[in-house]
Amino acid sequence: MPTELLEFEEPIGVLLKExxxxxxxxxxxERERSIDSLxxxxxxxxxxxxxxxxxxxxxxxxxxxxxxxxxxxVERLFTNFDELHGDxxxxxxxxxxxxxxxxxxxxxxxxxxxxxxxxxxxxxRNFGYARPEGYRKALxxxxxxxxxxxxxxxxxxxxxxxxxxxxxxxxxxxxIAFNLREMSMLEVPILVVVCGEGGSGGALGIAIGDRVLMQxxxxxxxxxxxxxxxILWRDxxxxxxxxxxxxxTAPDMLALGLIDAIVPEPRGGAHNDYDAATALVDQAxxxxxxxxxxxxxxxxxxxxxxxxxxxGTEGQAFVDVQSDTASS
Amino acid sequence: MAWFKKVxxxxxxxxxxxxxxxxxxxxxxxxxxxxxxxxDLTASLNVCPKCAHHFRINATDRLRMxxxxxxxxxxxxxxxxxxxxxHDTKPYRDRLETSINATGLQEAIICATGRLHGTxxxxxxxxxxxxxxxxxxxxxxxxxxxxxRALDRQLPVIIVSCSGGARMQEGALSLMQMAKVSAALARLxxxxxxxxxxxxxPTTGGVTASFAMLGDVNIAEPKxxxxxxxxxxxxxxxRQKLPEGFQRSEFLLEHGMLDLVIDRREMKDAIGRxxxxxxxxxxxxxxxxxxxxxxxxxxxxxxPVS
Numbered sequence: 072m073p074t075e076l077l078e079f080e081e082p083i084g085v086l087l088k089e090x091x092x093x094x095x096x097x098x099x100x101e102r103e104r105s106i107d108s109l110x111x112x113x114x115x116x117x118x119x120x121x122x123x124x125x126x127x128x129x130x131x132x133x134x135x136x137x138x139x140x141x142x143x144x145v146e147r148l149f150t151n152f153d154e155l156h157g158d159x160x161x162x163x164x165x166x167x168x169x170x171x172x173x174x175x176x177x178x179x180x181x182x183x184x185x186x187x188x189x190x191x192x193x194x195x196r197n198f199g200y201a202r203p204e205g206y207r208k209a210l211x212x213x214x215x216x217x218x219x220x221x222x223x224x225x226x227x228x229x230x231x232x233x234x235x236x237x238x239x240x241x242x243x244x245x246x247i248a249f250n251l252r253e254m255s256m257l258e259v260p261i262l263v264v265v266c267g268e269g270g271s272g273g274a275l276g277i278a279i280g281d282r283v284l285m286q287x288x289x290x291x292x293x294x295x296x297x298x299x300x301x302i303l304w305r306d307x308x309x310x311x312x313x314x315x316x317x318x319x320t321a322p323d324m325l326a327l328g329l330i331d332a333i334v335p336e337p338r339g340g341a342h343n344d345y346d347a348a349t350a351l352v353d354q355a356x357x358x359x360x361x362x363x364x365x366x367x368x369x370x371x372x373x374x375x376x377x378x379x380x381x382x383g384t385e386g387q388a389f390v391d392v393q394s395d396t397a398s399s
Numbered sequence: 400m401a402w403f404k405k406v407x408x409x410x411x412x413x414x415x416x417x418x419x420x421x422x423x424x425x426x427x428x429x430x431x432x433x434x435x436x437x438x439d440l441t442a443s444l445n446v447c448p449k450c451a452h453h454f455r456i457n458a459t460d461r462l463r464m465x466x467x468x469x470x471x472x473x474x475x476x477x478x479x480x481x482x483x484x485x486h487d488t489k490p491y492r493d494r495l496e497t498s499i500n501a502t503g504l505q506e507a508i509i510c511a512t513g514r515l516h517g518t519x520x521x522x523x524x525x526x527x528x529x530x531x532x533x534x535x536x537x538x539x540x541x542x543x544x545x546x547x548r549a550l551d552r553q554l555p556v557i558i559v560s561c562s563g564g565a566r567m568q569e570g571a572l573s574l575m576q577m578a579k580v581s582a583a584l585a586r587l588x589x590x591x592x593x594x595x596x597x598x599x600x601p602t603t604g605g606v607t608a609s610f611a612m613l614g615d616v617n618i619a620e621p622k623x624x625x626x627x628x629x630x631x632x633x634x635x636x637x638r639q640k641l642p643e644g645f646q647r648s649e650f651l652l653e654h655g656m657l658d659l660v661i662d663r664r665e666m667k668d669a670i671g672r673x674x675x676x677x678x679x680x681x682x683x684x685x686x687x688x689x690x691x692x693x694x695x696x697x698x699x700x701x702x703p704v705s
Contacts, residue, residue: 232608234628234636239646242656244607244627251581252613256589271565271574272608272627279578293565293574293605298632303487303567317570318483327482329571379582380543382575383482383536392476392505 077131079120086113117339124288126323127314130296132288133268134230137342139349140267141168141183141226147349148356149174149181155212157204161241164205166197166229167277169212174224175357180216182209182277183226186267200233201273206246209277213257222260222360227274228267230295247276254279255375260363262356264334265289265321266341281375282359283329285321286352287336291329292319328385331378332359428452444663453620453663455600457502458509458526461559465522465667470513474544477537478505483570491568498529506537507562510545512554516671518678521549524559525606533566534606539576542610546583555593555674556584560611564604577609584613593677595670598625598648598657616673618659618666619648625657 076084090109096102124132132138145152149172157163169182186199216223232243254261254277263280269291285291294302296314301307324330334355341348363371383389426435430452440447444464445454462470478499485491499505507529512521523545525532542558549556565573587594596614598607600623607627611617619625626646634641644650648660661669 232627234632236633236637236641236645239626239628239633240654242612242654245612245656247608247627248577248581248610248612251578251609252585252588255578255582255585272577272605275574275578276608279582291571291574293570294567299567305488313487316483316485316487317567319570324571327570327572329575376582376586379575379578382579383539383569383572387480388482388536388569388572389477389479389506389540391474392478 075135075137077128077135079124079128079131080117082116083113083120086116114338117343121288121339125311125315126290126317126320127296127311129288129320130268130290130314132340132342133290135340135342136188138267139341139345140188140228141181141185143345144226144264144266144349144352145170145172145181145183147345148353149179152181155215156208158207158211160204160207162202162204164197164202164208165195166199166201166233167205167209169209171215171221174222174360177222178219179222179224180212181224181226182212184229184267184274184277186228197233199229199268200231200235201229201276202233202235202238203241203243203246206232206243206250206276210250210253213254213261217257217259220259222262222364223257223280224356225261225263225277225280227263227265227269227278227289227291229270229273230268231270232273232276244272247272250276251279255379256372258368258372260360260371261375262359262363264352264356265291265330266352270295279375279379281363281371281378282331284332284334284355284359285324285330286334286341286348287321288340289321290314290319291321291324292317329382426454446663451621451662453600453622455527455561457528458504458524458559458561461524462509462511462513462522464663465515465557465559465670466511466513467515467517468513470511470522472509472511473548474510474541476505477541479535479537479569481568482536482572483568485568485570487568494530494568502526502528504529506541507532507535507566508538508541510541512548512552515557515667515674518671518674519552519554520557520674521545521552521554522557522559525561527561527563527601530566530568531563532561532606533563534573534576534609535566535569536572536576538566539573539579542576542580543583546580546587549592550583550587550590553590553592555595555678556587557595557597557670558610558614559597559599560602560606561599562602562604562606562611564606574605577605580610581613584610588615593674595673597666597670599623601625603627603629612656614658615677616658617656618661618669619651619657620663620666621648621660623648625651 093106152172154170168185172181184199185196187193187196261280263278263283265285296310297307300309300313321333337344337347428447431450433449445456481492507526510523523542594614596617598619602611602625651657652660
């Protein structure tokens with residue numbers, strides 16, 4: 072059980088400390104009862120806290136160092152995973168993993184951002200900031216899936232595309248843009264699970280799908296709240312307000328018609344129970360895959376187009392005041 | 400010590416004389432400091448005749464520069480409803496109001512159909528004066544409709560980008576417009592209709608990472624800032640100063656991201672030639688075979704509205 076607690080989980084921390092202190096004492100029936108009741112109380116409090124998270128607190132949960140990541144899900148949901156490396160153009164980007172695997176015995180392609188957990192891993196994965204070659208690798212592996220009519224499962228968890236010099240030199244914008252265009256035309260089913268941070272174009276660059284699912288405490292945003300606060304409020308410390316204003320939570324995204332469904336998480340977030348979290352993702356994926364696989368290619372592509380085509384129109388993000396006018 | 404002292408009066412500039420020169424008659428070029436007569440500048444499409452500095456122009460001037468004559472504007476009434484009820488240091492609604500009043504447009508883009516060297520095109524030009532030409536739900540919808548209109552009527556598409564990226568005040572709704580427009584461009588691509596992307600100063604963020612980089616041909620104006628992450632963000636990441644010319648058109652050309660960097664005064668002719676290349680199979684009575692044969696009207700001789 073991971074022990075890193077977030078600031079707002081302080082009440083749970085107090086109880087956990089008590090439990091720890093009690094477990095030092097000699098084992099008695101009395102001690103077991105106290106520990107049990109403390110555990111139940113901690114669980115209750117955790118449930119209460121997580122039922123009332125503010126958007127900024129959700130950002131912290133989505134970025135939690137122990138939150139299950141792409142490779143954690145690959146390990147638990149898929150078998151026979153063979154990682155496929157490199158974009159065949161420049162390099163292998165470690166911030167995006169891609170490969171072939173079996174899901175319920177059927178071959179699929181799995182792709183996802185990987186942030187890394189300890190310092191060494193984080194540096195190796197560039198903290199999940201993908202470079203152009205990551206997006207190009209992802210598309211290459213997707214085309215591999217497309218060629219052999221295998222579905223694609225994508226996990227999204229990135230702060231952003233890497234904002235560095237080499238990213239610009241090698242055309243990170245072009246890499247993302249090209250993926251957006253080509254993914255809309257891939258014939259095979261594409262299922263996207265936003266499992267952590269959906270960081271702007273860096274996320275969207277591999278997140279075009281027939282079903283875009285979002286875990287309960289994941290976030291999806293056009294800009295990180297800190298960046299938004301720095302630009303609009305001219306003060307990065309207003310991130311809490313920015314997180315609120317940007318409508319980045321899963322319920323907000325669903326209400327705006329920008330995702331298809333929310334995948335519930337176990338009490339206290341996915342990082343508290345990997346297996347339960349995985350089971351819930353599994354359930355949602357299976358259902359989505361069944362629905363999407365049944366369609367003909369033409370239907371699937373039309374529905375995928377229509378889905379993104381409607382974004383912004385259904386939530387009434389604009390009005391059409393007048394019709395065409397001639398002018399010059 | 401002199402017995403008499405000459406009292407010097409300070410030379411006062413005659414107040415009325417200075418005001419005889421009307422405001423805005425002369426413009427100083429920020430690049431070469433040349434004082435330019437405004438009419439000369441307009442005649443050279445807002446490019447400095449001395450040093451070829453490209454002044455930023457608005458979307459209407461862009462249309463006037465590219466179309467042969469009159470054009471038909473589409474979806475001019477589309478306007479944002481502030482879907483997130485966004486409020487930072489001031490309400491997003493106020494920012495919209497200010498931009499609408501300042502530009503006379505309802506959103507940060509003009510979409511129109513008209514002829515360019517005789518070929519009918521669907522053209523969209525972003526307006527930087529409207530919240531930095533940012534991409535929001537309404538702008539995304541207008542571009543998508545412009546592309547779908549082109550698909551319907553078998554027209555080439557030209558999008559002139561001038562934008563700071565996705566509009567933060569509409570959150571992920573803005574982000575998803577990148578996907579929406581790109582999907583429409585995929586259909587245009589598969590229908591083998593030409594798409595020419597014109598990148599002007601500045602083209603950054605989500606606009607670069609979607610339609611601006613997807614042209615069959617990507618053309619930029621000289622020295623335009625073009626990139627994904629902003630220069631300040633990159634400096635923060637790498638903790639050093641960026642080299643001169645980083646993220647400018649010439650830098651992108653050198654790194655293989657652009658097809659052409661073209662002076663604004665030659666832009667229309669170049670687009671005309673490329674359209675002829677892309678539309679050759681579709682040439683009909685409506686579009687002359689030799690587009691170059693059509694005389695190019697100067698901005699002053701724009702034919703009257705029909």
